[in-house]
Amino acid sequence: QKEVEQNSGPLSVPEGAIASLNCTYSDRGSQSFFWYRQYSGKSPELIMSIYSNGDKEDGRFTAQLNKASQYVSLLIRDSQPSDSATYLCAVSPDDYKLSFGAGTTVTVRA
Amino acid sequence: GAVVSQHPSRVICKSGTSVKIECRSLDFQATTMFWYRQFPKQSLMLMATSNEGSKATYEQGVEKDKFLINHASLTLSTLTVTSAHPEDSSFYICSVPGQGARGKNIQYFGAGTRLSVL
Numbered sequence: 001q002k003e004v005e006q007n008s009g010p011l012s013v014p015e016g017a018i019a020s021l022n023c024t025y026s027d028r029g030s031q032s033f034f035w036y037r038q039y040s041g042k043s044p045e046l047i048m049s050i051y052s053n054g055d056k057e058d059g060r061f062t063a064q065l066n067k068a069s070q071y072v073s074l075l076i077r078d079s080q081p082s083d084s085a086t087y088l089c090a091v092s093p094d095d096y097k098l099s100f101g102a103g104t105t106v107t108v109r110a
Numbered sequence: 111g112a113v114v115s116q117h118p119s120r121v122i123c124k125s126g127t128s129v130k131i132e133c134r135s136l137d138f139q140a141t142t143m144f145w146y147r148q149f150p151k152q153s154l155m156l157m158a159t160s161n162e163g164s165k166a167t168y169e170q171g172v173e174k175d176k177f178l179i180n181h182a183s184l185t186l187s188t189l190t191v192t193s194a195h196p197e198d199s200s201f202y203i204c205s206v207p208g209q210g211a212r213g214k215n216i217q218y219f220g221a222g223t224r225l226s227v228l
Binding site for chain 1: 217
């Protein structure tokens, strides 16, 4: 069983719509949860971190964490063509070592 | 500006040669750095944890004699791919843990090195 699983995608949404990304993890000891955005040929860049149950909003991005269900999600509101990228969910037991999901590729259609 | 500097950004080499990749922490000292590998269309896989002044810790299935890691100072870790073969062609990325919000650590990634072995 994979440690971190993401919805397979690719996900295509029209400009201005909401993109919804999901992630589940297997290690109940996980404490830190991250969403990274990776453009083709580039290294990942952190867009959201979340550590406690509930929602966390940052601009057009909202992360949701439910530790009981071992579930993390990311919503991208008012999607823009520049949001087209692969989104990686990462989980860590200790703030240091990260386990990444396979990623979900999002395409925002203009 | 960049927190982590990784060089070179791209390497093309012949099979059997060795390639050294550098990862520098620019803003803070790092006793620990991480090396990841990413094959096309796949996610990042942690290869090893680089420890300043001591041996690196390798993840299961990663050959320590093939991927040599040296963390000689608090700002520099190097990954040497020895006797590279075409199957070693990949995107290698280093990361440095740093201070994020609420005292939590976050990982700062280098720009990555695209290795192509002919």
